[in-house]
Amino acid sequence: MTAARQDAPVTAAQPAEGVAVTCHRLIHIYPTATGDVVALSGVDLSIAAGEMLALVGPSGSGKSTLVAILGGLMQPSAGRVHVGDHELSRLPAKGLAALRGATVGTVLQGAERNLLPYLSLSRNIWLAQRAVARAARRRLDPPEAILELVGLAGAGARRVGDLTPGQRQRAALAQGLAAGPGLLLVDEPTSQLDVAGRDEVLAALTTVNAQRGTTVVVVTHDGEVGAQLGRAVTIRDGRVGAEGRDGRDFAVVAGDGTIQLPPETSAAFPAGTLFEVDHTDQSITLRAVATPSSRPGNGGVTNVDDPPDQAV
Numbered sequence: 001m002t003a004a005r006q007d008a009p010v011t012a013a014q015p016a017e018g019v020a021v022t023c024h025r026l027i028h029i030y031p032t033a034t035g036d037v038v039a040l041s042g043v044d045l046s047i048a049a050g051e052m053l054a055l056v057g058p059s060g061s062g063k064s065t066l067v068a069i070l071g072g073l074m075q076p077s078a079g080r081v082h083v084g085d086h087e088l089s090r091l092p093a094k095g096l097a098a099l100r101g102a103t104v105g106t107v108l109q110g111a112e113r114n115l116l117p118y119l120s121l122s123r124n125i126w127l128a129q130r131a132v133a134r135a136a137r138r139r140l141d142p143p144e145a146i147l148e149l150v151g152l153a154g155a156g157a158r159r160v161g162d163l164t165p166g167q168r169q170r171a172a173l174a175q176g177l178a179a180g181p182g183l184l185l186v187d188e189p190t191s192q193l194d195v196a197g198r199d200e201v202l203a204a205l206t207t208v209n210a211q212r213g214t215t216v217v218v219v220t221h222d223g224e225v226g227a228q229l230g231r232a233v234t235i236r237d238g239r240v241g242a243e244g245r246d247g248r249d250f251a252v253v254a255g256d257g258t259i260q261l262p263p264e265t266s267a268a269f270p271a272g273t274l275f276e277v278d279h280t281d282q283s284i285t286l287r288a289v290a291t292p293s294s295r296p297g298n299g300g301v302t303n304v305d306d307p308p309d310q311a312v
């Protein structure tokens with residue numbers, strides 16, 4: 001393979017603009033030797049083309065599973081998921097592979113996992129571009145331009161080991177952007193970084209989004225990342241539990257009409273609590289009239305005559 005061939009621009013099949021994402025009652029179950037694990041239990045989510053969004057939530061709530069499905073790494077057990085024009089649960093393996101190459105870029109947690117340490121950054125990106133070049137229809141940016149986009153102009157000849165942790169993470173972003181995806185999925189890009197490194201990564205993501213229109217989804221435990229991206233969707237128990245927008249927190253109505261109570265109310269209103277529901281055009285009032293009891297023989301409900309009379 002000559003140097004001239006390696007530097008030649010390569011091409012991919014998909015447009016570079018951001019793509020929209022929709023999930024409708026998405027369910028995912030992992031079969032295991034000890035029984036099935038329900039990782040997603042009905043995710044309803046719409047992400048506009050060109051939007052930036054954080055996925056937050058406790059460990060084990062289903063964030064990585066959702067990202068793996070959006071990234072075409074596996075298919076959901078049930079429900080529908082669209083990425084751009086593609087309905088992923090209907091795509092055959094070949095279609096999913098093409099999606100992974102050109103429509104969706106995934107950056108795994110741990111920058112080093114995305115990059116080959118013995119190659120320069122330019123060569124890493126070039127190799128990722130070659131992997132999708134078979135479906136060639138349009139020119140891709142040269143690796144140097146992608147590095148510039150993430151704030152690493154002139155770093156093409158450097159290797160992973162020469163970089164600071166923040167630079168390494170941005171190099172991983174560049175790798176995910178190699179084929180000009182319409183959707184960039186990034187898993188925990190700031191977990192190993194100090195505040196300066198985190199801000200550089202956020203600046204890089206914002207630049208990518210502003211200049212390319214790329215839809216950006218970031219899995220994070222860092223509330224500040226969610227705040228800066230403007231929209232933070234909380235995944236809780238395998239579904240969308242809440243959403244934060246521009247500093248305000250909201251409950252979200254799921255496709256089946258359910259709303260998750262905030263976790264801090266769980267102790268006061270355990271599963272099985274009965275509520276009276278009053279609503280107007282603008283509000284819903286839930287008034288607890290009975291809480292479940294461990295007392296046998298009463299169908300699991302007590303206190304009907306002695307209601308806690310608490311509204312949420």
Ligand SMILES: Nc1ncnc2c1ncn2[C@@H]1O[C@H](COP(=O)(O)OP(=O)(O)OP(=O)(O)O)[C@@H](O)[C@H]1O
Nearest residue numbers: 030032037038039058059060061062063064065066
């Ligand atoms: N390959 C697997 N096989 C079986 N169960 C799995 C598998 N991957 C994840 N799970 C389970 O599915 C549920 C959701 O896991 P997932 O990794 O998607 O959550 P998460 O929110 O990304 O967690 P974290 O923040 O710790 O990465 C958990 O109960 C987890 O133990």
